[in-house]
Amino acid sequence: MIYIHIPFCKSRCLYCDFFSSTSSEMKNDFVKALLKEIEGRAEELRLARANTIYIGGGTPSQLSAEHLKSIFDALQLVAPLCDGAEVTIECNPDDITHEFVSSLKSMPVNRISMGVQTFDDGLLRLLRRRHTSVQAHRAVSMLREAGYKNISLDLMYGLPGQTMDMWKRDVEEVMSLQVPHLSAYSLQWEEGTPLYRMLERGEVAEASDEVSREMYEYIVRTAAMYSMEHYEVSNFAMPGMRARHNSGYWRDEPYVGLGPGAHSYDGANVRSSNPSDLKGYIMSAGMPEREVEILDEDCLYEEKVLKGLRTIDGLDLSTLKPRYREYAVKMAEPHVRDGRMMQCGEVLRLTEDGIFVSNDIMSDMML
Ligand code: SF4
Structure with missing residues (x-):
């Protein structure tokens, strides 16, 4: 991409x-x-x-x-x-x-x-x-x-x-x-x-x-x-x-972003971005110093939740480490009970009711 x-x-x-x-x-x-x-x-x-x-x-x-x-x-x-x-x-x-x-x-x-x-x-x-x-x-x-x-x-x-x-x-x-x-x-x-x-x-x-x-x-x-x-x-x-x-x-796939301000992601744990600086971009002939961010495990969990829950495909719990999986299931439980989320096998997703309050649910699922 x-x-x-x-x-x-x-x-x-x-x-x-x-x-x-x-x-x-x-x-x-x-x-x-x-x-x-x-x-x-x-x-x-x-x-x-x-x-x-x-x-x-x-x-x-x-x-x-x-x-x-x-x-x-x-x-x-x-x-x-x-x-x-x-x-x-x-x-x-x-x-x-x-x-x-x-x-x-x-x-x-x-x-x-x-x-x-x-x-x-x-x-x-x-x-x-x-x-x-x-x-x-x-x-x-x-x-x-x-x-x-x-x-x-x-x-x-x-x-x-x-x-x-x-x-x-x-x-x-x-x-x-x-x-x-x-x-x-x-x-x-x-x-x-x-x-x-x-x-x-x-x-x-x-x-x-x-x-x-x-x-x-x-x-x-x-x-x-x-x-x-x-x-x-x-x-x-x-x-x-x-x-x-x-x-x-949203599926967490890797991508390369070109141009000032564009982000790139290696699909694992490294995100980098070109500074949002047009003049600097031109001066560096398109090779400005990229800001690199190494995502730790907590951050990767939160990203997965935010990306997964916003889509109809949901969050695939099997991709989470056991302690994060356990946490996600625990935090989702009241929402599942109230019909705002559903769990089908290893997939957790928002229901139509849940989509209307997706920000609240996602913030509950954060660490
Ligand atoms: S200024 Fe208007 S046209 Fe330009 S990026 Fe923003 S919304 Fe789009």
């Missing part, structure tokens, strides 16, 4: 604390550095296997077709794509033009993930998203016309001023597009973001827990009516259309 972080956005959305820059004049130097990183970590990339590639950000669709093509060419030299590989690129709806889509067709991209967030133009403006609902619809049509079937859309709920009726309209609109994959995230109020400052000044209000939960329940119920599998806390897919790259993260 390979992840590439493209740290550019045309402008910053008010709620976002992801690492990205609006200094578009640095794109050329960034891509040069990224190509160097691919070359410098060739052996690691070859071992990681390109069974999934995920180009995320930031806004990868802010790179030119030439840039993207050079990245895929460089990867192909050191880690040829596996047969049937899933290759995803995150796009913003306003970047989807006929020209961009036809250039994507010359690359191995076979899955598009698009941040729609809401179809309400007032909310889109409030959040400083750059697209409109019409552009989101148009983007999906253009991608379809070009032959892209594997499209995933992101929605957000619990937005300031978003009523239940507004959310129902969003969910109905997204369902009418019949995409095979959906992600629905509740708005996170991240300190330091402009939206958070607005909250502190009393200019916007947080959605109550009750409203957020009602919104979440609504999309869970609606997705089920449309035969979408609720396979992860925030993700829904038509049969056979789960996101393979993200599923790999």
Whole structure:
């Protein structure tokens, strides 16, 4: 699994604390550095296997077709794509033009993930998203016309001023597009973001827990009516259309992350990351000093719980050392009794009721 972080956005959305820059004049130097990183970590990339590639950000669709093509060419030299590989690129709806889509067709991209967030133009403006609902619809049509079937859309709920009726309209609109994959995230109020400052000044209000939960329940119920599998806390897919790259993260598989701020994991106990520093990344020609973290046994247990319980596949108790297994079963017991969790053989998973309170359950399962 390979992840590439493209740290550019045309402008910053008010709620976002992801690492990205609006200094578009640095794109050329960034891509040069990224190509160097691919070359410098060739052996690691070859071992990681390109069974999934995920180009995320930031806004990868802010790179030119030439840039993207050079990245895929460089990867192909050191880690040829596996047969049937899933290759995803995150796009913003306003970047989807006929020209961009036809250039994507010359690359191995076979899955598009698009941040729609809401179809309400007032909310889109409030959040400083750059697209409109019409552009989101148009983007999906253009991608379809070009032959892209594997499209995933992101929605957000619990937005300031978003009523239940507004959310129902969003969910109905997204369902009418019949995409095979959906992600629905509740708005996170991240300190330091402009939206958070607005909250502190009393200019916007947080959605109550009750409203957020009602919104979440609504999309869970609606997705089920449309035969979408609720396979992860925030993700829904038509049969056979789960996101393979993200599923790999949740299954604790190894991955190599390229680009500033990207993390890598050896699949055992070593996690490393490039610093979130675009200038430093460019200066070091894509080989900045990586921060390395050795995960101890307690940490590995907690990671396994957090990753396993968020998916429908659950936590495989047989992969835990006896003392951790015993602890997990003990902590899960009251939740199993109350119907929020179930244990089938060696697999512990959340029930639909449990998913609504997954944060509380996961925190109970921590050491
Ligand atoms: S486009 Fe995405 S990464 Fe960029 S600022 Fe907006 S939410 Fe953040």
